[in-house]
Amino acid sequence: MEIDWYQLPIPDWGLACPTCSYPLRGLPRHRCPECGTELDMAALIRPWTRLRDPRFTGHERPLPDFGLLCRACGRPLAGAPGDACPHCGAAFDVEEWRPTREWFVLDAALAGPLPIPGVQALIASELVPHFPVGELSLAEIYGGRSSTINALRVPSEFHFEIRWLLQQALADLRAARAARGQGDWRCSACAEQNPGHFEVCWNCERPRATEQ
Structure with a gap:
């Protein structure tokens, strides 16, 4: 952008x-x-300058892929035409996922297998305001000293756009791994299908290494 x-x-x-x-x-x-x-x-x-409005508010329908899962059946809510799960019909409210503070922390818990420096480069290219959280102060970071960035702070109004960007990046990662023969895999213990970036079966916790 x-x-x-x-x-x-x-x-x-x-x-x-x-x-x-x-x-x-x-x-x-x-x-x-x-x-x-x-x-x-x-x-x-600066990276935290607000140059544009967020791409998503969370109220778009059909619901974009924000990586949200139905709390009733655990399946993706992406594509929902209204405020009900497209799989089980349970009602949902996107406000349950909206941060309550002015800024939220984008860390490994939200980014998943995506490295935070890579996520920072992604959202910087999309002109999403942010600042890094690392071992050094902001003045030191932007004064030229190196720092290990382990999280980012982002305005909460960009929360759903961040979720959408992460889902796009994860899809690209899965496609790249599939091209290298590291696509989704099926657990031999419980027959559950797992994403390629999972090293342990999400259903029975059997390590992927045992499948090779």
Whole structure:
């Protein structure tokens, strides 16, 4: 996704003049009218800058693939035409999955087998505002020092878009593994079908290594 950072007038990106803190929204040129500072937009825009609205709100129908599972039958809710599970008919409310705070943590529990640095690159390419959580402070991270990033903080309004992006990335990962002969596998103990990235049968916990 691309956005022209130098478009005029300056959109409502929550930016301020780095010299005098004058708000930049609506300015017809890249020059602060208060102090005269020439504005380098590329330098002002940070990974956490909100450049656009979220792609999804959670109320879209049919329900996009957000990776949500029916609490009654455990099957995917993707494709539901309304607020009922397309498999068992149980009612669901997407608000049950919506974060209650302004920002939520995107960590390994949500990303699954996708590495957090890779997820960061993905959401950065989609211009989703975020900042990393690692061993160093933000000032140190963006000052050029390296850090082990183990989670990301993302505005909660982008929660469902993040879920959708993760599902797309997981589908790509499964396709790549299938192409390498690492596709879905069936457990010989319970005959359950498992995704290629599962190393243990989700149903009976038999290790995949025993299937080889």
